[in-house]
Each structure stands twice: as structure tokens, then as C-alpha cells.
Amino acid sequence: MFDGTDGTGGVDGVVGPLRSSRPSGGPAGRRAAVLLFVLPLLGAVGLVLGTSGSSPAHAAAACSGRLVKTVAFSTGSLRVYESRAYACAVTVANKPGARRDMRVSLQPRGGRAAVDSGRFTKLAGPVTVHALNRCVRASGSIAGKSASTGWILC
Numbered sequence: 245m246f247d248g249t250d251g252t253g254g255v256d257g258v259v260g261p262l263r264s265s266r267p268s269g270g271p272a273g274r275r276a277a278v279l280l281f282v283l284p285l286l287g288a289v290g291l292v293l294g295t296s297g298s299s300p301a302h303a304a305a306a307c308s309g310r311l312v313k314t315v316a317f318s319t320g321s322l323r324v325y326e327s328r329a330y331a332c333a334v335t336v337a338n339k340p341g342a343r344r345d346m347r348v349s350l351q352p353r354g355g356r357a358a359v360d361s362g363r364f365t366k367l368a369g370p371v372t373v374h375a376l377n378r379c380v381r382a383s384g385s386i387a388g389k390s391a392s393t394g395w396i397l398c
Contacts, residue, residue: 306370307332313382317391322348322384326397329376334369335384341365344387353379353395 309327325332333350346368351357355378358371373380375397383392 306334306367307372313393313396315384315391315393317386317389319386319389320346320384322382322391322393324350324380324382324393324396326375329374330372331375331380331382331397332370332372333382333384334367334371335386336367337365337386346384346386348382348384350380350382353381 307325309325311323312326313324315322320335320337323334331350333348335346335348343363343365346364347361348369348371349357349359350371350373352373352375358373360369360371379395379398381393381395
């Protein structure tokens with residue numbers, strides 16, 4: 245009678261037992277597989293969150309692109325970044341900590357200004373505008389002290 249084997253221990257021409265493609269190794273193999281998955285994930289989370297320090301250098305992650313203009317004033321600085329078709333601006337406090345009035349504004353020529361204002365501890369913004377082949381002007385203030393760029397990126 246036909247039992248589905250071909251005499252070699254396999255079923256219908258398949259040699260050996262059918263197994264999954266997952267490596268065996270018991271609990272140690274599973275732990276290694278989990279570590280290989282979790283460690284890069286934790287590294288990526290660390291890159292996204294950054295350090296817990298509250299330095300003004302942390303504001304560089306707020307805007308993408310390259311830094312094109314920095315205007316310093318007594319309580320902070322206004323930073324303008326440019327990518328291919330966009331401009332971005334942030335106002336960064338020299339001494340982060342207490343909440344105080346902050347504002348950043350970025351306006352493309354012929355367009356409406358993007359504004360972020362309120363009581364912040366570290367920075368105001370980012371604000372982004374479409375600026376492909378357009379001049380922009382930015383202004384920022386912290387606790388009554390302010391700075392502006394005039395028309396740039398023309």
C-alpha cells in the first residue's frame with residue numbers, strides 16, 4: 245500500500261523532515277535574534293531623541309538643510325536654514341530654562357509670513373516657507389530683544 249514515502253525518509257520526493265527557515269538554537273538563539281533586532285532600534289531612538297542636555301546646539305535638529313544665516317542678539321540668536329525649495333527659521337535662547345516670550349517669523353517675498361510665538365524655554369519655531377527662487381526675511385525675539393535679517397537668499 246502507498247504510504248506517501250519514497251523510501252528515503254522523505255515525503256513524495258522531499259528528502260529529510262520539513263523544517264522552517266528559522267535558525268534553531270533554542271532560547272539562546274532566540275535571545276540573540278531579539279538582540280540583533282532591539283539594539284539597532286535603541287540606537288535609532290537615541291539618535292532621534294538626542295542627549296538630555298538643553299544646549300542651543302540642539303536647535304540644529306529643528307530645521308533641515310544648511311545654515312545660511314545666524315544673527316546674534318543679547319538674549320539669543322536667529323538662525324535661518326535653506327534646503328532645495330524651502331527656508332526654515334528658529335529663534336534659540338542663549339540660556340534655556342525659564343519660560344519667556346519668544347517669537348520667530350519667516351516671510352517669502354510676495355507671500356504671507358509663517359510665525360511661531362509664545363512662552364517657550366529653549367526655542368521658537370521652526371517655521372518653514374516655500375522659497376524656491378524667492379527672497380525671504382526672518383525676524384526673531386526673546387524677552388523683548390530682537391533681530392532680523394532683511395531680504396536674503398535672493
